Amino acid sequence: MKEMEFRTASAARGGLLFMKGVPGVALGDRAAVRDHRGRLRNGLVIRSSNDLVLVEVFEGTDGLDLERTWVRFLEEPFELPLSRELLGRVFNGVGRPLDGRPPLLSPLKRPVNGAPVNPAARAYPREFIQTGISAIDGMNSLVRGQKLPVFSGSGLPHNRLAAQIVRQARLPGEEGRFAVVFAAMGVSHSDARFFQEDFESSGVLGQVVMFVNLADDPPIERLILPRTALTAAEYLAYDLDLHVLVVMTDMTNYAEALREVATAKGDVPSRKGYPGYLYSDLAEVYERAGRIRERRGSVTMIPVVSMPSDDITHPIPDLTGYITEGQVVLARDLNARHVYPPVAVLPSLSRLMKDGIGRNYTRDDHPRVASQLFASYARALEVRNLAAIIGAEELTEGDRRYLAFADAFENRFVSQGETEDRTIFETLSIAWEVLSLLPAEELIRVSEEEIAGHHRFQPLSGEVHAA
Amino acid sequence: MGEILEINGPILTVRLPQVVIGEQVRVGSLALVGEVIGREDDRATVQVYEATEGLRPGEQAEALGHPLSVELGPGLLGGIFDGVQRPLDAIQKASGDRMARGLALPALDRARKWRFEPAPDLHIGARVHGGMALGSVQETASITHKILVPPNLRGKLVDLAPAGEYTVEQAIARIQDRHGPVAKLALFHRWPVRTPRPFRRRDPADEPLITGQRVLDTFFPLVKGGKAAVPGPFGAGKTVIQHQIARWCDARIVIYVGCGERGNELVDVLESMPKLTDPHTGRPLMERTLIVANTSNMPVVAREASVYVGITIAEYFRDQGLDVVIVADSTSRWAEALREVAGRLRQMPVEEGYPAYLASHLASFYERAGRVETLSGDTGSVTLIGSVSPPGGDFSEPVTSHTKEIIQTFWALSKQLADARHYPAVDWTESFSGYVAASARWWETNVDKSWAARRAEALALLSQAEELARIVNLVGMEALSAAQRWTLEGASLIREGVLQQSALDEVDSYCSPGKQFLLLDLALFIYHEGMTLLDSGVPVQQLLGLPLLSKARRYKSRYRSEEMEALKACRDEIRGTFDRIRTEYTKPVERAR
Numbered sequence A: 001m002k003e004m005e006f007r008t009a010s011a012a013r014g015g016l017l018f019m020k021g022v023p024g025v026a027l028g029d030r031a032a033v034r035d036h037r038g039r040l041r042n043g044l045v046i047r048s049s050n051d052l053v054l055v056e057v058f059e060g061t062d063g064l065d066l067e068r069t070w071v072r073f074l075e076e077p078f079e080l081p082l083s084r085e086l087l088g089r090v091f092n093g094v095g096r097p098l099d100g101r102p103p104l105l106s107p108l109k110r111p112v113n114g115a116p117v118n119p120a121a122r123a124y125p126r127e128f129i130q131t132g133i134s135a136i137d138g139m140n141s142l143v144r145g146q147k148l149p150v151f152s153g154s155g156l157p158h159n160r161l162a163a164q165i166v167r168q169a170r171l172p173g174e175e176g177r178f179a180v181v182f183a184a185m186g187v188s189h190s191d192a193r194f195f196q197e198d199f200e201s202s203g204v205l206g207q208v209v210m211f212v213n214l215a216d217d218p219p220i221e222r223l224i225l226p227r228t229a230l231t232a233a234e235y236l237a238y239d240l241d242l243h244v245l246v247v248m249t250d251m252t253n254y255a256e257a258l259r260e261v262a263t264a265k266g267d268v269p270s271r272k273g274y275p276g277y278l279y280s281d282l283a284e285v286y287e288r289a290g291r292i293r294e295r296r297g298s299v300t301m302i303p304v305v306s307m308p309s310d311d312i313t314h315p316i317p318d319l320t321g322y323i324t325e326g327q328v329v330l331a332r333d334l335n336a337r338h339v340y341p342p343v344a345v346l347p348s349l350s351r352l353m354k355d356g357i358g359r360n361y362t363r364d365d366h367p368r369v370a371s372q373l374f375a376s377y378a379r380a381l382e383v384r385n386l387a388a389i390i391g392a393e394e395l396t397e398g399d400r401r402y403l404a405f406a407d408a409f410e411n412r413f414v415s416q417g418e419t420e421d422r423t424i425f426e427t428l429s430i431a432w433e434v435l436s437l438l439p440a441e442e443l444i445r446v447s448e449e450e451i452a453g454h455h456r457f458q459p460l461s462g463e464v465h466a467a
Numbered sequence B: 001m002g003e004i005l006e007i008n009g010p011i012l013t014v015r016l017p018q019v020v021i022g023e024q025v026r027v028g029s030l031a032l033v034g035e036v037i038g039r040e041d042d043r044a045t046v047q048v049y050e051a052t053e054g055l056r057p058g059e060q061a062e063a064l065g066h067p068l069s070v071e072l073g074p075g076l077l078g079g080i081f082d083g084v085q086r087p088l089d090a091i092q093k094a095s096g097d098r099m100a101r102g103l104a105l106p107a108l109d110r111a112r113k114w115r116f117e118p119a120p121d122l123h124i125g126a127r128v129h130g131g132m133a134l135g136s137v138q139e140t141a142s143i144t145h146k147i148l149v150p151p152n153l154r155g156k157l158v159d160l161a162p163a164g165e166y167t168v169e170q171a172i173a174r175i176q177d178r179h180g181p182v183a184k185l186a187l188f189h190r191w192p193v194r195t196p197r198p199f200r201r202r203d204p205a206d207e208p209l210i211t212g213q214r215v216l217d218t219f220f221p222l223v224k225g226g227k228a229a230v231p232g233p234f235g236a237g238k239t240v241i242q243h244q245i246a247r248w249c250d251a252r253i254v255i256y257v258g259c260g261e262r263g264n265e266l267v268d269v270l271e272s273m274p275k276l277t278d279p280h281t282g283r284p285l286m287e288r289t290l291i292v293a294n295t296s297n298m299p300v301v302a303r304e305a306s307v308y309v310g311i312t313i314a315e316y317f318r319d320q321g322l323d324v325v326i327v328a329d330s331t332s333r334w335a336e337a338l339r340e341v342a343g344r345l346r347q348m349p350v351e352e353g354y355p356a357y358l359a360s361h362l363a364s365f366y367e368r369a370g371r372v373e374t375l376s377g378d379t380g381s382v383t384l385i386g387s388v389s390p391p392g393g394d395f396s397e398p399v400t401s402h403t404k405e406i407i408q409t410f411w412a413l414s415k416q417l418a419d420a421r422h423y424p425a426v427d428w429t430e431s432f433s434g435y436v437a438a439s440a441r442w443w444e445t446n447v448d449k450s451w452a453a454r455r456a457e458a459l460a461l462l463s464q465a466e467e468l469a470r471i472v473n474l475v476g477m478e479a480l481s482a483a484q485r486w487t488l489e490g491a492s493l494i495r496e497g498v499l500q501q502s503a504l505d506e507v508d509s510y511c512s513p514g515k516q517f518l519l520l521d522l523a524l525f526i527y528h529e530g531m532t533l534l535d536s537g538v539p540v541q542q543l544l545g546l547p548l549l550s551k552a553r554r555y556k557s558r559y560r561s562e563e564m565e566a567l568k569a570c571r572d573e574i575r576g577t578f579d580r581i582r583t584e585y586t587k588p589v590e591r592a593r
């Protein structure tokens, strides 16, 4: 059967090839599709009966002449060859080299779909990763094995932020054995080059594997690319004991490719034309982050999700947020005010922070300082809104302090240089510095001892204080 | 024996005459198991509990003759099972870190022996019926597991094993049915998950389930045997609330169904529960807990089954006369699993792709909660708490709106509150409880007669403050009178000192009913005392500057539930503070100055 070529395509649309009368084809098997010019395309069987086999073609179905399309069913699932030689290489979504070097050969191959990890085999992620970025380390800390997406919008510096995280991320006090897996789906040439150059200039290129599908590459390939990339990541983490950081950009392009194929298949749409299984499909990708008991390595994931029309309730960021362990949200207004990184801390969240910070991990007061910053900044934004309506002059003195706090928080704490790498202790001391703009009685989320130790109340300039 | 005709994701078409809907089917060389969900002529539609990759048309299909059932007996507690009750620990031993397919492992350990004590009052020849206890096994230090006659059986006791060590499969009794053959009973029996277990009758549910969470117990109470939903957008705190309930509630058994959610959240339960002690029994919490896990990356058909597996196990413990709590996180993922299957069957979608039977499926699932008189005359209950994950946080979507019609307690989580880190982010205007009157009786007998009045007062204060905040947002604080400004402060004190409760605060994570009431009472006391001072002319600024106000916000994490006397003494301190101001203001000399 492997040798047989079938020329029974009855239809081709939206990346799907409909094959008639090929009996006994296994679901999930690879197919080799040869077009009239003799060029090979990669296919995957996504539905099978003796009358009709549906093949998803990663290079797309454009230009396929049905009478002159030959298909072989290869009797094997999609697999990626795995070896240490992955590091430093560049591949496309199906694992074909893009760097002009020969294909990777290895006796070890694994199916890219990867069976789900048994929940009982997981270890809870607890190790704090210092990214050197205050808005993340201080208030939305990343831990090893977490999946923490960046929610962004067009024109916002998500790529610069992702690159900064890759450059700076480390476990305090540990020279880590690490690797980076970079999965690009539908990114522009210049964005791809930006990452490549950034990895190069920071000297990590030898520890990076790139899987790249550019904006003008076939969209269907984006469906398999993250799976291929994660198969590589899991190998590096669990076979080679490396701590792997996976950057995936942009998941919105992935989801759009999924919608395209779903539409071609005639699947019942749920919201905005996306199929009902978008949640489960994204989860198959995102849940591959994590830690496994008795394995030394880890897979930490930073997917970039651009929010169509900056709408966080759009199905792609929405379902992502329902699966990942928090999110870092970038905001256009902060960016417009030249706050880099423009992290909107209130809608941002790290769910795994609670077990990775505090005594024995970062510093004793860290959880309470973070909680206080959230509460005070939330209050400060209310005051800022009020000031916009009634004018700052009309505010009470207490409220004016909150305005000053909001400004200091954004400009001093959140804002930092693109190469500025703050230790967690620097981050915490800036936190206390901005909290010192508020009177101690207002800070009920930190302890009285912590206030005594760190809080140095600064009256507003121009404020007269009775002796 | 039949054959596979088509594979479409988890849905197969097979040629298999004479199967019935619901029947289990085994397919292919991998021996994957699934369930018949439709029939037409000699063809059946089968949904498969595991990934179907590698299956081919022409492979064989075999009907197994029984519906999806669970094993009920000793050895369930402390365990973690997948959506069709396969033991995940044993699977890990057999197949490593990743889920292998086609593993048919029994839920209950076949080798383990349990000490069985026959019921002392049963004698040979006695008439027994379904639900009666033949004896018991001390499963954990806090749980005596009653060995029940399966619900549908009755007859004469022919044989009852003496006290001793038995595996779950060994016969411990024989029963002679009037007409039928002699039935051999073991420590466990099977029950089909989609059939509710019978009971004698429903009893009114009127005892509150104490969760130790103030905003739940004091403001929107749930009762043992009640039904509750926790809807909220992502990150609002649904899972944390359910974890908190699983940890601290005063039920005897807790069943945690992780339905289409994160693997790490289950690990969190698995790792934290053994280290925590039950405030009611002093035993490790894991001894009363059981997990059913179908994480979001596990097969979607088993996700649909997982909630039924969970509720059937819950009913089984209820039938032993126990109070059982089942939390399902998230029911939306279950509904989406239904939708996915319906979509593949090309059933007509009615709203947002959901099939027409969504509402009735939800209703009959929640209907399995309740407080009942069991077949043996005991009282047991199943309390059901489902989280709902509405797309975009929009509560008007089908799953949230149908669920809202069914449940009595609605804990609506708000993104605004969560973003401001007001946890638990239970929105006090959107939430409701139909059990307030029933709970009031308990609180008034066991805690304080003025519970209902205090609760109502606090809610009124909160809504008054909301009105005022609207005014402030239009024209500023200056527009408010002194009394109105004090009202804002009073509401803020309720919010920060009573409603907010951090799950991570070691002292405040669990709050006893007595402490709940006292914190509320003290906050309202401060509010009232302040009001009377304003009436006698004290400027509101002076009151707002009182250090007492920030101190009162810290009471909750300063005093443990066991330190009630110290907390009560705060009342004197409050009174002292206000009395001092009062005397200052009534001394004529002082006033003249």
Ligand SMILES: Nc1ncnc2c1ncn2[C@@H]1O[C@H](COP(=O)(O)OP(=O)(O)OP(=O)(O)O)[C@@H](O)[C@H]1O
Residues within 6 Å of the ligand: A321, A322, A323, A349, A350, A351, A352, A354, B232, B233, B234, B235, B236, B237, B238, B239, B240, B241, B261, B389, B423, B424, B425, B501, B502, B503, B504
């Ligand atoms: N009572 C609480 N105390 C302290 N922190 C809380 C509390 N409730 C929620 N949180 C914080 O909010 C985060 C998100 O909560 P949770 O995971 O329960 O959200 P969720 O509603 O279940 O979201 P999803 O739908 O995505 O699963 C937690 O990780 C924790 O940081």
Ligand SMILES: [Mg+2]
Residues within 6 Å of the ligand: B238, B239, B240, B261, B329
């Ligand atoms: Mg959750």
